[in-house]
Amino acid sequence: MKNKIFLYLFVFAALIVLYQFVSTNNLQKALNSKIDKLSTEVTDLKDSLQQSQLKILDIQYFSLENNDDALAYYDHLELKNPARYIEDKLLETNEKKGNNPLVPYDGMESDFKINKIKVLNHKWLLADFSDGKYWGDLVIKYELKDDLSVDFTLVDHLLYTRSN
Template identity: 80%
Template sequence: MKNKIFLYLFVFAALIALFQFVSTGNLQKELNGDIETLQSEVETLKDSIQKAQLKILDIQYFSLENNDDALAYYEHLNLENPSRYIEDKLLETNERRGDNPLIPYEGMNGDFKINKIKVINHRWILADFSDGKFWGDLVIRYDLKDDLSVDFTLVDHLLYTRNN
């Protein structure tokens, strides 16, 4: 009787060990599959990040902040952020009553005001303007003088037409 109990215990322990061995193997295969899937996703994300970084660098190519030659023109002025200073001066032209004097159109739905500004280099600005319904773009030449005054000259302009 004692021998049969030990035999049953041994068989039961062997079945538990076999079950543990098989389930651990299956779990290990599943985990390895998950790891491979995650590694491929990480590689895909790394590629996406690299493409996004290259796109950002491409977008920033025409920018005063990234143009050392253009920034050299303003070293003697001791401006911390020349681009921001020029943008602020251009936005001050919006404060006048009526349309912005740099915009050669009369507002149809209100006054035309400058919205977005991109300082390209030490001489040119791209700007977007709108009256809330109609919009357009400007190319502006500017001169930042030693007394920190800024002269703006309109070079070209475009008003988009609505197809309604």
């Protein structure tokens, strides 16, 4: 009888060990597949991040902040951020009642005002204008003078037409 109890205990212990082995093996396979999946996602995210960084560098190519030659024109003026200063001066032209004086169109829904500005270099900038419904773009030549005044000259303009 003692032999049968030991035999049953041995078989029971063997079944428990077999169960643990199979269970651990399945858990290991599941974890490895998760690790592989996460590795693939990380690689994809790194590629996506690299593409985004390249796009940002491409967008920043025409930017006063990244153009050392253009920034050299403003070394003597003690401006921390010349692009922001020029943008602020251009936005001040919106404060006049009516259309912005640099926009050569009359607003249809309300007054045309400049919204977004991109300072390209030490001479030119791009601006977007809108009256809330209609919009367009401006190419503006500017001159930042030693007394920190800024003269703006409209070079070209475009009003988008709506197609319904």
